[in-house]
Amino acid sequence: MNRVAETKNRELKKLHVRAALPKYFRIGAGVVLALTVLAIGIGFYKARNNAEFRMKGFPTSLSKDVIASVNGYERREVEGDVVKYYIKADKATTFADNHQELENVYLQVFADDGQSFDQITAQKAVHIPEENKNFTGYFAGDVNIHTRDDLKVKTEQVTYRRADETAAADEQVEFERENVRGKAFGAVVNVPQKKLELLRDVEIETFETPELAASNVRQSLIKAGYASYDQLNEKIDLNSGVQATFNSSSGTADVNSNRAAVYLVEVTEGGRDVKKLELFENVRISTRQSDGKPTNIESGYALYEKDIDRFDLRQGVHIVTVEDEKPRNITSVDANYEQRNGKVFLEGNAEITQGSDLIRGDHITAELYPNKKLKSSVVLGNAYLRQAVPDRTTEVSGAELNAAFNENQHLQNANAIGNGTAVLTPANAVDYSKVTMTAPKAIRVVFKGEGLLEQMFTDGRTTIQLDVPNGSTDAANKRVTADTVK
16 A cells, blocks of 8 residues: 555656646746846947947958057157157057057047147057058047047047048048037048038037037037038038028028038137128028018028128029018019118119019119118119009109108108109099109109108109099090199
């Protein structure tokens, strides 16, 4: 009996072990998974600063035969008494083809005087020597470039060529020079020419002073598909869809065009300001002064001079000033718009319209009220003015014409010089006569109130034509001729 019981117990234990096997496998798999994740994490942690070389043009046929390995590496190349470059690294590994792999590298490349220098730092570098003490350096991992002109560039991968002193980056780049900074995807730094090319997705910020840059109070934000910053000429060329916003004490301006050029000027030591902005093709500008409503500008070309707040506009100009329910539309072939002074100079097929009111001529000089409403105009060549009020429409034309408006935009006076004509057309043609006045020298018309005619003066042999109302059967048209009329 005891033997039978023992046999049964052994069989039961075997069954329990078999039943628990899935549980043991699950526990084991969990432990293995945890150890795997831990190993991967440790690997990532150890390799977090182990940057890889992935730039375009990186050589793939370098030797793998190590001939030397040095910790605390330093090297200084000298020509005569002039230092050409200095390089140091935590570790340098030299291979059979004389290329070197460097860790935590610091490079100085000196100017011809052997005094000023450019510097590059990175986690890793591959140094390939060339003739005439030149070399190509491939830098990877937290790359920082600081040129002798105080241009700072940060990126992850850089190819530097000592022969032409250029550094090329194929990835995201951040740059800064005093109060100008920005970012782009891909860049080329040309040290001798003092030029920075930004290859794609460009974003540039400017600040009035380095102090404001530190506070992130920016003066302008510029975006484009491509940009080139010429430090010698303080010029930024922009291409492939330009968008920009400029801020000043007088207001803001939003700008769009196909191409543009930004000209900078040094106003304080280390501080640059936007002096002027040149825009090409499909120009769109929206300016706003203080809390006023926007002025919208369209043209084929524009030059904005920031210090005098002046726009030189060409190739089909359209300006819209909005302050009330009647926006003013200003069009011409070319124009100069002095925003701060409230003056507009129009050349070629010039027109100013406001609702049904119109001023037209070959050339127009207009002065605006501070709220952008029309204050006065001088028209030269094929001059024409029309103003409509509820009772009548007044039209004045001549070789030259000047007119003045009150702040409610009602005509105060209009003077036509040279073959002048004035026509008063009543809104109710049944009760009132139409008046047409012509004079070879001049016609002066004075209004009161909301466009009510007060006085008319002529100079030269004058003809006045009165056309009777349409509803009158017993009245006749009348014509008066005189040397002058008042």
